[in-house]
Amino acid sequence: MVSTDTVIDFFLETRAHTEVICKPLEIEDYVVQPIIDVSPPKWHLGHTTWFFEEFILKTYDKSYQIFNADFSFVFNSYYETVGKRVVRADRGNLSRPSVKKVFEYRHYVTQAMKYLLESNDDSTLLEVLEIGIHHEKQHQELLLTDIKYILGNNPLLPKYSDSFKEYSIDKDAQVWIPMSEGIYEIGHNSADFCFDNELERHKVYLHDYQISNKLVTNAEYLDFIKSDGYKRFDLWHAAGWDWVKQSQANSPLYWHEIDGVWHYYSLNGLTEIDLDAPVTHISYFEAFAFAQFKDCRLPTEFEWEAAQNQFNWGQRWEWTESAYLPYPNYKKVDGALGEYNGKFMVNQKVLRGSSIATPNKHARHTYRNFFQTDLKWQFTGIRLAK
Amino acid sequence: MVSTDTVIDFFLETRAHTEVICKPLEIEDYVVQPIIDVSPPKWHLGHTTWFFEEFILKTYDKSYQIFNADFSFVFNSYYETVGKRVVRADRGNLSRPSVKKVFEYRHYVTQAMKYLLESNDDSTLLEVLEIGIHHEKQHQELLLTDIKYILGNNPLLPKYSDSFKEYSIDKDAQVWIPMSEGIYEIGHNSADFCFDNELERHKVYLHDYQISNKLVTNAEYLDFIKSDGYKRFDLWHAAGWDWVKQSQANSPLYWHEIDGVWHYYSLNGLTEIDLDAPVTHISYFEAFAFAQFKDCRLPTEFEWEAAQNQFNWGQRWEWTESAYLPYPNYKKVDGALGEYNGKFMVNQKVLRGSSIATPNKHARHTYRNFFQTDLKWQFTGIRLAK
Amino acid sequence: MVSTDTVIDFFLETRAHTEVICKPLEIEDYVVQPIIDVSPPKWHLGHTTWFFEEFILKTYDKSYQIFNADFSFVFNSYYETVGKRVVRADRGNLSRPSVKKVFEYRHYVTQAMKYLLESNDDSTLLEVLEIGIHHEKQHQELLLTDIKYILGNNPLLPKYSDSFKEYSIDKDAQVWIPMSEGIYEIGHNSADFCFDNELERHKVYLHDYQISNKLVTNAEYLDFIKSDGYKRFDLWHAAGWDWVKQSQANSPLYWHEIDGVWHYYSLNGLTEIDLDAPVTHISYFEAFAFAQFKDCRLPTEFEWEAAQNQFNWGQRWEWTESAYLPYPNYKKVDGALGEYNGKFMVNQKVLRGSSIATPNKHARHTYRNFFQTDLKWQFTGIRLAK
């Protein structure tokens, strides 16, 4: 743990960055929830704030006055009862509180936190604070991908910004990195912050394998499409094939075929696809089928972690073959924060690395991201192994 | 038909009134669509404007420049294709065009219409104009009921205004108005505007019946609730009973039981229910079950029209027993406007009268409103017959 | 009412005929329920028997021993609780009671009824008996159409019998029968049996209309298909169009296009369609769209009844434009039998006439059959009016 000043700076910088992400938005963009997985930006702003109010201010600041008692259910994950009134409402149906009120709430809580931190350096407080900061950073990434979904599914296809770059081209030739059979140590191993799911550090036995130095490109994925990859049921899991038929998937998300030419909606607007860019916005099902098509496979998360210092990563969340499961001797944190990770450890796949949407000081080579096998709206990608 | 000046005034007055209704809203309120039947206010603003652009300006004003080519699918009822791009999106997922842009669109079209009307009094133009004005008035009522739904299902229960009154008390004693067997003439019968579904005027044969001079009150409906009306399947249609179980209906919409006391959310906010007020926000299924409970029935739309000059109406849309069907010799208008009414003439019930949300110069004793049997969000009510 | 002997004969003859219908079946055919609207033949056999046990034997025969207490929920319309055990099961999931047991149940109840009727001619008993007999006749028709659905949706397409003829050709030329404006009397008007929904006999006012002497043929319907009738949304109700898209309807039920030639599965097996046969197995939505296509309309049930003695009917249940609603002064029977008809009087359409599947002594010109607007598995047909 570091000095109080550094912590306050880290906190304020994180709070400020969330608002920077929202700068290009119209008020209306803050409100909508086009699919269940995409939350309204307004909700992210309030929810990350509520976290500090609920888990820090209420506990450590005896003089703290709650900003608005109703916000605890609006910005909590569960809001089934309103005092005595029972109201059911999805996030995207809530026009109030207004965006202005939510920013007031942010400011109010940020200030209260600042005063509190200047006078209180209790170590358990600082521990929760660190979780809160990283929680907000996680939501920063979601904020960006949710904004992309909101704008990218609007028939007007408005752009988010001209400056945000979704990728850089990796000019290296593709090679297979050979890895040797043996025992490897996996999991977090430093005094720095990590989430509970990265522990305990433990040993795994890996057999000989090879892993690609490069992410799969749009050109390679286009070849899969043109080779009828979406029509060859032998390439897919049974569940993946059901998903293809039901969702009528035939390309990555945000790809549009216009007069026979594939276009891509990026945060900079609609353009033709760049064949050299790393493919993104594909589901695990698609990543798996693509690997089958190439007579390869996806790496496990352990293979990825063992080899990760031999290749570049950070542009795309990389689907692994590993199911999201607890490490040996995994321990849930007590209380409400204990819900954080453990309760999602079923029927999801681990993604490793990070993406161009991941904020500063958030990525780690032991970081375990996870999503359901059909989700495409994150900046996901494919690295092959064999 | 009346003078050009009067028509322009009527047009401008209608356009202005739509915007008056929206005055109390926050930007965010314009965007959401909490259920499929409730459209975002923004959409109503654009859709009523698109009607004039599509059916009048494009045809009658050769110099007219379309405001934005994309708006025709955003504000049309069907928007399945975007040029070559195929995009599916529900109204409530569209953050763009922004509210500001939609108001610009309104202003642009209103001005273009004004100039056109000052120089063109073509009679078919005026006919379509009249439909357009009444179309906008229909949407004014929907706008208000949709706003109520949006605010009234928000956990913060914000009020819309202090001044809008949802009812006045009818102090008359309840009496049965006797009506005699015989032939009655039904349907529109003047030079004034009417919709196609009010024609042809025709004869119906009615048998002796009695109809109440008053709407059913909250007190009477509360008695139905307290007498287990929602639990006695013998009072309900089979389809109504399925609906009760599936929707867990147990009161009118906007009723909240708080510590044993029934409250009501009106556009003025949450208060205890007023026992003397006419009950509202009930589905046809509930209206029917209530009538069964009272050993009465709902009037047919013909019984209602034949008797309507003997009682006060206008506070609540009154569910009738009549299915929404074409009158003898009904003729669909040619072309796109022909879709207006005829295509809804199946599996809906007729409501007669009008409500406190109905705008000026829109109600008529021959007016035929219609909704599915499970819908509650309009200002519906019950008048008994026997 | 007639003599006891005649009544007993009528009863026994009806009971026997139900079993004659089942003669060609394999045991397995009695069990399945391919869609919710189609009941297993076994269920029809038990349910019609339960009716006599429940409404007659339990009340009028003090010495009657219930055959099996569990059968009352198995063969009732609602079986939500099993004594204290709660069991949910659809009819088609019930392998027990076995077919053999159900026939034993039939025999047991038939015998008990026979003995009762020989010694008891109570007039209310005879009234319920008559309902029970006609209830069984209704189920005879359903039995046949359900058997057709079960066999006709089996990939082996087994035939039911060689002798059952689904239609005869009407060789008359098509003409329009003119009917004059005026008051007509509608509803049952004799001492013979009728259902509650055919009363009260009452007056309706009809305007000039014309009604076809013939049912629409396969040739005419094929023309509708070939003229893109299923693709022209302007011909359909909005709800009908949704139904077309969702169900992918493109022909009557049991039509199969094989190498460009339309075939039809009848109870005699699969053959090419007979162009001169009256079209059948079409939904109300299709009947309406076809009428629009021909610039005609469907008759109301009143128009049908007023004109019916001027044309042949009885091959197909004829969809009318009338919603299924109570006649003036309609009265529900008290008690459980009161559920019989009234509770279905919403969101259904009336069909008039009868079909080749309707048993003897069951059709009447005042008979009101009714189904939802999307159902196709009955022997429905189209007669045009204008």
Added chain:
Amino acid sequence: MVSTDTVIDFFLETRAHTEVICKPLEIEDYVVQPIIDVSPPKWHLGHTTWFFEEFILKTYDKSYQIFNADFSFVFNSYYETVGKRVVRADRGNLSRPSVKKVFEYRHYVTQAMKYLLESNDDSTLLEVLEIGIHHEKQHQELLLTDIKYILGNNPLLPKYSDSFKEYSIDKDAQVWIPMSEGIYEIGHNSADFCFDNELERHKVYLHDYQISNKLVTNAEYLDFIKSDGYKRFDLWHAAGWDWVKQSQANSPLYWHEIDGVWHYYSLNGLTEIDLDAPVTHISYFEAFAFAQFKDCRLPTEFEWEAAQNQFNWGQRWEWTESAYLPYPNYKKVDGALGEYNGKFMVNQKVLRGSSIATPNKHARHTYRNFFQTDLKWQFTGIRLAK
């Protein structure tokens, strides 16, 4: 591989045993499919037969005459087209082919196989034969659990047999078996038959753990129920909690609370639960929540396999914490048989051991069974680890 005689015996014995399982059934029991996961017994009989016809007789017996060309789609897993006719039908909707015909089909194919095997000992034939025999054995277990579902969800609760015993009592005291950290070898390692998913044999690194010598009993599970296990969301995965609320799960399958006493439907009929019996018919979600409740966890499949020779297993399929994934260097078999296991390796959990429904000569300590996390109809059970 063994001698031809032994193989023929093994084949015939397996074929015969399938029919022994069906002995107690009525014809009607062969037909129904109460839920999607439960196939009609008739289908199991035909499908296991089709396997030999499709993968052996068609290839190795040049003179073989197909029994019925239509059976290949009826008993295949996919039957979307019928020659030129397109027919969609779920298994439980198919009354034909009749049970008699299916037994004729079995006899015909069994005889043809017998003659073929007497004259042909091609080694690839024998390899497919072995898969076919074990395929039939897998379906024998499903047959029994599907029969239980069919009878156990019938409101009459008929029993299957008096002789089939669902469990024996394990009288040992519960103890924790300690296992030491280190490298263990996992996977099949003999000349005997195994499925492709048990290979390659490979090394895993395990950390210190303890595993119970006993399965969890009904008494222990009842304590979980009585301690509000189904109401404490902190014990469940998020997906598990959604499942509890949606399915209203509150006990193992086949448990019925009657007057406050828990009863259990076994294949011998309904009785009070035996507190000492091993709990069964619970989903993975329930197994996990139970383990959380006991402050324990489920073992991984590797922990299970490493320790399995130190405890008794074979009464219940034991849910493990392991997701169903390919072993290192797993290879799909080529062609249609390659679909066998690999395509299911996503979003399922591994179960280890075997159950009282598993046929002779089918269980192995390396056997990997797998099911979705919400399924309860197999004889599943719980063994704790920590």
